[in-house]
Amino acid sequence: MDMNLELNQIEQKKWGDVMLQHSFDEEDWNKARSSLIKLLLNDRKVADEEAIRSYISCCAEASSGTYPLAYLVDLVTDFYNQYGMESAKRRAN
Numbered sequence: 001m002d003m004n005l006e007l008n009q010i011e012q013k014k015w016g017d018v019m020l021q022h023s024f025d026e027e028d029w030n031k032a033r034s035s036l037i038k039l040l041l042n043d044r045k046v047a048d049e050e051a052i053r054s055y056i057s058c059c060a061e062a063s064s065g066t067y068p069l070a071y072l073v074d075l076v077t078d079f080y081n082q083y084g085m086e087s088a089k090r091r092a093n
Helices: 009-019 026-042 049-062 072-083
Strands: none
Touching: 009 026, 009 049, 026 049, 026 072, 049 072
């Protein structure tokens, strides 16, 4: 999955700005985004791009200063399994 193919230029810039604030590379962010979207779909939920970006950024921030750096996709999965995603909405049938 390539965010550049799925998102408009404004969203790409917003993602780029967030990515620059953390120690994970673009591939980590792509995998984390895909994973979160799949977790939401499995729970019959959806979230807008801003909420997804914010959630993953929060997960990345939680790992700052730790060594070795955890896999972002694992952080997102662990956080989601433990806390869910409050801003997600039930998907319409």
